[in-house]
Amino acid sequence: MVTEQDIWHWLEDVNDPEVPVLSVVDLGVVRSVNLLDNEVEILITPTYSGCPAMQVIENGIRSKLAEKGLKNVTVTTVLSPAWTTDWLSEKGRKKLREYGIAPPENEVDKSALFADPVVVPCPICHSKNTRMVSQFGSTACKAHYQCNDCREPFDYFKCLK
Amino acid sequence: MNNSISTYTLRIADDSLILGHRVSEWCGHGPILEEDIALTNIALDLIGQATSLLEYAAATEGKGRTADDLAFLRYERDYTNVLLAEQPNGDFGQTIVRQWLFDTFRLFFYEALCYSKDPQLAAIAEKSLKETKYHFKHSSEWVIRLGDGTEESHQRAQAALDLLWRYAEELFFMNAVDHELIAQGIAVDLTTIKPLWLERIQHVAKEATLKLPETNWVMKGGREGQHSEYLGYLLAEMQYMQRTYPGMEW
C-alpha cells in the first residue's frame, strides 16, 4: 500500500534540471501530494514565471512515479501562494553551499536604488569579502558574484520575495 | 464564460509577450556580457508571465483556443498591446528608457492587481510582482547611470526619453471593459496608479538629470488593435515557425 509519505520520499530522487544537486522537494516546488482512490495528484509551483525547467520537472515526476508503478498521476501547476526562496528547505540550502552555489540571504528592499547589494559569503572559502558582478545570472533564479579573496566567481541563488 | 475578463487578461498578456519578444532580440547582442544576460532574463520573465496570462485568457474566452493559438496565430489587428511595447530596441539607452517607463507602470499595476477579486489574476500578479521588482531596479538604475553618466550617454538617454514619452500615456488606457471589471473589484483603476507612476518617474528622471518632455502629444491605438509599422515585422519573426509548419512542436 503506497502512502503519501512514500511519494514524498520518491520525489526526493527527482532533481531540478538546472541545479541538479537539488531535488524538487528541496527546492520547494512540490506544493502538495494527494493520494486519492486510484489516482495521485501532485501540485507544483514555478520558481519564476518563465522557468523553462517546469516541463522537465513535470516529466521527471511522472516518470519517477511510473517507475514505482503509479500510472494515474496528474501534475497541476499552481501559482498561489507564490514561490519564494523561503520554500527552499534547510537541507537544500546546505546542498547548494556544498555544490558551490551561495544560498539566498535575506535581502533589503529592492525599491532602494543603488543600495549596497546583500553580503553573500563565498561558498568556496567562506570569505564575506565578495562583490556582485550582476543581479542577473546563468538562470532566472541566480545572480552572479565574485570572491575578492579567493577570486573565484560563483552563483548566488538570489532572494525572491 | 466571461469575455471581459478574457479581453482584459489578453491586454496584459500582449504587453508582456510583445515586449518580452522585443527584449529577447538583445540575446547575443548585449553591450556587455552581464547586460546580455540581464536583458535575456528579463525577456524570459516577461514571456513566462505572458504564458500564464495567455492560458487564462484562452480559458476564459471559451472558444477552445490555446495559449499558443493566441500567441502565434492571431493577426496584427487582434493584438492589444500598448504601442510602447512594440517600439524598436534602438540603442541600449532606448531599450532601457522603454523598459523603465514600462517597469515602473508594471510595479504599481501588479501591486494593485494582487488585490483583484479574480483569484487567478491575483495569483499571476503576486507571482509576477516579485520578478518585476528586479526589472524595475535594473532599468531605473541604468536610467540614472546613463542620464547622469557621460555627455554621450546623457544625450542618448534624453533622446530616447523625448522619443518614447509620447507612448507612455497609453499605459493608462481604459474603456468599458475596465469600468465593468473595476465595478466588480477585478480590474485595476489605472487613474489611481497614474500619480504614483508619475511621481516615481519624476524622481528617477531628476536623479538621472533627464528632462521629461513637456509636450502633451500622445500616441495610442495599440489597445484597440491599431499598431505602429513595427508590430508587423515583429509578428512575422515571432510567428514564422507556426505559420510555416502549422502545429509543430518540439
Ligand SMILES: [Zn+2]
Ligand atoms: Zn572565496
